Amino acid sequence: MSQISLIQAVNQALFEEMARNPDVVLLGEDIGVDGGVFRATDGLIQKFGEDRIIDTPLSESGIVGTAIGMAAYGLRPVAEIQFMGFLYGAMEQLVSHAARLRSRTRGRYTCPLVVRTPYGGGIHAPELHSESTEAFFVHTAGLKVVVPSTPAEAKGLLVSAIRDPDPVIFLEPSRIYRAIKEKVPEGECEIPLGEARLVAEGDDLTLITWGAMLHPTLDAASRISEKGIHADIIDLRTLSPLDSSTIIQSVEKTGRAVIVHEAARTCGLGGEIAAQICEKALLSLEAPVVRVTGYDIPVPLPKTEAWYYPDAEQILDAIETVVHF
């Protein structure tokens, strides 16, 4: 069991699932000989051939629409969209079809499809390469939305996503594709969808986050713990369906919550979580729930993007606010 990065974990999950199940077929732009612009599919075409690693035309709606037909026919397509900012072109296919095929046909057809895409910012890339609009997909009934935060999580969650009988949007935080290495089990390591992960335990407040933002959150938590303040840290992993009960249980214990996401604030998933806390745990609350988020503006270009995202400093501020309320 060697130390691998998140992108290698994705590659490993794809490799193992393809080896296990001949119905797993990959499609997307540049996923073949190029191995994907981030190398997620590196080496797969050599192993599985171009019938199973399908380089497609530049055509996001076509990729997702085609994958829907493949899934309905009985395959397990895993589509790669090169960056989340190009998923908008496939929105109609996702919202009007992938999410509804099962309910539209009352189960006669299903859509076991995974759409993988790098997401979030911090990689100094051009415009629309830094999106985090997961809330669009969380708001879309019939889709599952998954975001891993470490290599091992990425592998276990992607395996589950591929085996899931329903459509999953799998968002890979590109900023930490290579930033962290950890030991990842080879072979079976499914992590069930729909269950959040309690990364650390503490009685003083609850920190809720997912994806790349887990890391500055952990940073802030470790700094505040020096002051004797200890947090439950929840890594959501599956954004939809949301594991509300883990969140509520924790906040009932701690009475305080900070939600951290890099997506724009208004109508982001943080709002939903705060609303649920206030609905279900109001009497436990000892301070307003604070959201640390991106601003309600497009993610700026590399020169200033660092100012757009929450960092440990801001998370610390928020922690101080709720703790000393």
Place this chain on the structure above:
Amino acid sequence: MSQISLIQAVNQALFEEMARNPDVVLLGEDIGVDGGVFRATDGLIQKFGEDRIIDTPLSESGIVGTAIGMAAYGLRPVAEIQFMGFLYGAMEQLVSHAARLRSRTRGRYTCPLVVRTPYGGGIHAPELHSESTEAFFVHTAGLKVVVPSTPAEAKGLLVSAIRDPDPVIFLEPSRIYRAIKEKVPEGECEIPLGEARLVAEGDDLTLITWGAMLHPTLDAASRISEKGIHADIIDLRTLSPLDSSTIIQSVEKTGRAVIVHEAARTCGLGGEIAAQICEKALLSLEAPVVRVTGYDIPVPLPKTEAWYYPDAEQILDAIETVVHF
């Protein structure tokens, strides 16, 4: 000043703005001789000719993308998308371009575009004719989102939307296109964007809603007032930018809030509003904020759609819950 319906008010607003400003040009499917499938543009082609009332090919991304180019060139295009469920095909144009043209070019180009579309359910129409995914657009920085709730509101808000220097998504609740008639001023009647409307005043709780849902909310409010319980009723009208201060001021006064929307619950705008209330008015709250919403499933077909939407009964239940908490 005659009594007119919401759809007639839309027609009147379009008519007057076109007469006032030759740069106002309409485009969309069936908006010409047919006058639009709901007759929003009835009679306009006869008056303004087919250079200004442009029947387009069946092409939602093309309609919005073309309108963006027209707007940047100096026109004031008003695009009709036949139903909100077909706006998803234009998502990339809206999110990646309309919303960003001004900021991308630091003001060198602007996008004074209105996208009108019938929205919401209750008209016994086929699938995807009953969508209310306004949260997608509220979450998109750079777009304004407006929803009228009565004929006079529709006229005043549409006029403002057309005159607005930035892109506006104008969502027309099709269920009440013809359900209500009221007196609407001819000529000038702009209603500023960004300001919510306090429809009724009361000290016991705050009801927050928009569009078609205002009417069952009013219903519920009038029934509960018989029990001596009186509500502030806020019709948001502009969903983005949100008039948070009107909401917060009211809840600070009443201490209780019910939010009503027909959109799916998770990550709907109701979540954002509840979160803001809990952030900014927690200490005033005497009960959890309750959301009365659609379910997290696709809107069902006509036979069962009535069970999908909130009605006065459910709003009443929610009022009872927060009042007797």
Place this chain on the structure above:
Amino acid sequence: MPKKILSNFSVEYVQFLNESGRIDPLDYSEVSSLPEQTFKDFYADIVMIRAIDEKALNLQRTGRIGTYASIQGQEAIQVGCAKALQGSDWFFPAFRETGLSVLRGTPIEKAYQYWSGDERGNVVPDNQHDFPVSIPVGTHIPHAVGAALAVKYKKDPIAVLTVFGDGATSKGDFHEGMNFAGVFKLPVVFVCQNNQWAISVPLSRQTASASLAQKAIAYGFEGVQVDGNDVLAVYLTVKAALEKARRGEGPTFIEGVTYRLKDHTTADDAGRYRSQEEVEAWRKKDPIIRLKSYIESHFNWNASDEEALITKVNQQITKAVETYESKAPIDPLSMFDTLFEQLPPDLLRQRERLSKRLNTENEAAE
């Protein structure tokens, strides 16, 4: 300028049975090899789906189903495709293929149920590989392409057929789907029912191209225009295209020139945007008239044959309406039941809430 010709293309038009019900010349082997019964079957099918449509319009007028999209005038394409398809083939309709779907195996009562606004009408029988109605125009085309890709991958001995309107050719998904089909040389046949109108938008506003068939040139495969009111042209062209697909020789685009004789749907009033003369001119090209005239003159189809057929069709439809109307109302709670294979906890709670609402209202009603 120093121009040289890079490439030449031509687009063909196929018609066997003309507006007067005649085939000139008479000796096409494809036609002469067809048994008499085939013609009569074609005719019976056309008559039946016309009658299903008439009944649907009637059910709508009397408030027994909801908004409905008539297929009248377009029966030849639907029968031609249905007859050309094999049972194991997959079919992806738009929303104006009620006739084709019924001929594929969808019970008539299911069709009425769908148009009544009941999801149960979307469930095709298990052995029928057809997708449900697709409302967003053109967006089902990539699904057919994806199925064809899966067929090719699995080396299944079948083909895929998808049908859509002239309006659909303007949508990006038509383009992206056609392009994939060309690039991957997929076993899929695209049939466009060019009925001249997309609601009120005439073909001339839909495209500047002289034919829709020529659009296939953009994708590097064959496009052909057929007289869509000639069931023989449709049947033989689609059949050949399906066989070509099954042989692994790639996709074909077929434009069937036809006309929608009725309103766009029952919610539409075509009188607002097109002339009565135009409609009348097309009535003369009605696929029923010409096929009937052909079997009358070639196979002695007579009034009593006709009457027997009508009686049989009416019986079938009456029975279907009875079955449709005797169905128990759809359970509102079922709206939750097929969202996911397993309903997550929050949705179970929402389902519970609806269940309470239903109980309360039932009690109130009692």
Place this chain on the structure above:
Amino acid sequence: MPKKILSNFSVEYVQFLNESGRIDPLDYSEVSSLPEQTFKDFYADIVMIRAIDEKALNLQRTGRIGTYASIQGQEAIQVGCAKALQGSDWFFPAFRETGLSVLRGTPIEKAYQYWSGDERGNVVPDNQHDFPVSIPVGTHIPHAVGAALAVKYKKDPIAVLTVFGDGATSKGDFHEGMNFAGVFKLPVVFVCQNNQWAISVPLSRQTASASLAQKAIAYGFEGVQVDGNDVLAVYLTVKAALEKARRGEGPTFIEGVTYRLKDHTTADDAGRYRSQEEVEAWRKKDPIIRLKSYIESHFNWNASDEEALITKVNQQITKAVETYESKAPIDPLSMFDTLFEQLPPDLLRQRERLSKRLNTENEAAE
């Protein structure tokens, strides 16, 4: 089958200046009427934008700009288009048109600024009617079409030009934009820089059509293929198309056959997916080589002319780099300032929050 030919199409190919720098035959009036200076100007422009590109690659390697998309090999299309356009025309680029944009009037330092990840690089001078770089492939095409619609509506005496790659032709927005242009007969010229690759995806995976030019047949207007490495073919064909557009005779699609000599961007490694032989073969067709050879043999262009040109170009670029590097850093707070004409209250509060953050970090830094 009773097939008849419905229509015939042909697609033409234009080349003046071949790979060896020769024009055969020599007497095309379009070319012979061009003054010597025009050829030299074309050459100077090609050399300049090649040098701008070299410098950009160098700035990227030394960490002074970010990810950059090289234009090398594609200069002839960019110069040809720039020269054919009038100042009052509008231009909608994709992202590989740095040369064209500079020739249109964008200061070189702005181009570097954009690729450094600074939004200020997106602001073209007031009198230059060009859109900024568009990242989502193909999605800017409808904007050009919309501008052309506005041009037609306002009866302005200008034309619109948009440029995109071979990959873009697969996107739905290419289709929807082209279709609108055909239907409304708009004054727009579509120029496709077919450089054979979309990152690692070769043309054969992008489309099954034998040429991209033939795609215009689907939209009912003219498509023509030109040698994209022949600046004369590009210039004269684009110029004629723009004039046709200005005369109200509708759109034209021009495929320029060319090659991307470098990696897709500085973040790419083309060695992973294409052979060195292929690249070498295309190096021989370099637009610079053939134009230089032509002016050498026809207009006595010599080493000292060349040296003078290079010196001038280098001076310009050095100055541009200096200007670029002397720019004050972009103010992070400005990210809020052009979202809307007027920033709403919640956003003012967010801006305030960033302002505090900046102050705190500035203090910490001091």
